Amino acid sequence: MSVSPASSRAGWHPSQPAGPGRPPSGQRRPTSTGTPSLTVTLCIPLTNEEALTPPARRLLEAARELLERGEATITAGPQRAEPVPVPRAPARPVPTPAAPALHILAASRSVLRDGEPLPLTRLEFDLLMHLVAHPRRVFTRLQLLAAVWGYEHAGVRTVDVHVRRLRGKVGVDVPLVTTVYGVGYRLADEARVTIDRTG
Structure with a gap:
């Protein structure tokens, strides 16, 4: 047939x-x-x-x-041209824009966020410098009090307050300080921070 x-x-x-x-x-x-x-x-x-x-x-x-x-x-039956489905190419992932970078000028004790000055207090600057100097280390609140404040007699909540203020000034779009629950704080792995010790 x-x-x-x-x-x-x-x-x-x-x-x-x-x-x-x-x-x-x-x-x-x-x-x-x-x-x-x-x-x-x-x-x-x-x-x-x-x-x-x-x-x-x-x-x-x-x-x-x-x-x-x-x-x-x-x-x-009547012949009709049927539309042929065209396979769609897989959607490409949208690239995530890089987080803004921080540039620390150690000599002048100033910080730039994408080239713009970032107003930090003395303790906020010292806290940031200490975390950046030890990028993969986790610090307890008592260790940060001793290293940054120079004493351990202040309440450990003082550290929480300064970390919160530092995050607020840098901006929520900049990964900077990671909380290690039950332990303390460390520099975020995604943090983009450079230090110029001569500036």
Whole structure:
């Protein structure tokens, strides 16, 4: 059996085998009478069957077999150019803008945020310098009090207050001080800080 390209879009109508109350094969009752029927619409390009995918080739062979056995009929329909879905390229991740950088001028005890002066108090500057000088070390509040304030008699909450103020002045968009819960503070891994000890 051959299927012409003109039948590239067709409705396949499997018929029930003849029996009591059923018409012979090849005749169909209208579906409104309740007779079970299945209509499958296929759109398979027949110009080059070798290029078909294995599932499409198996489906075409099954349809031809049904037709040869007289268990289905073919009805040619109007040919329409169906839009072929074009696979979309995977979305590229949007690059995250780099966080603003801090530049510490050690000699003048000043800090620049993207070139703009950042007003820090003496203790805020000393706290920042101490954390930057030890980038991967975690400090307890008592250690910071001893290293930055020079004494351990002030309340440890003083450290929390100065860390909060330092973060506020630098800006929430600049990763700077990481809280290590239950321990203390350390310089953030993402912090972009450079030190000029001659400036």
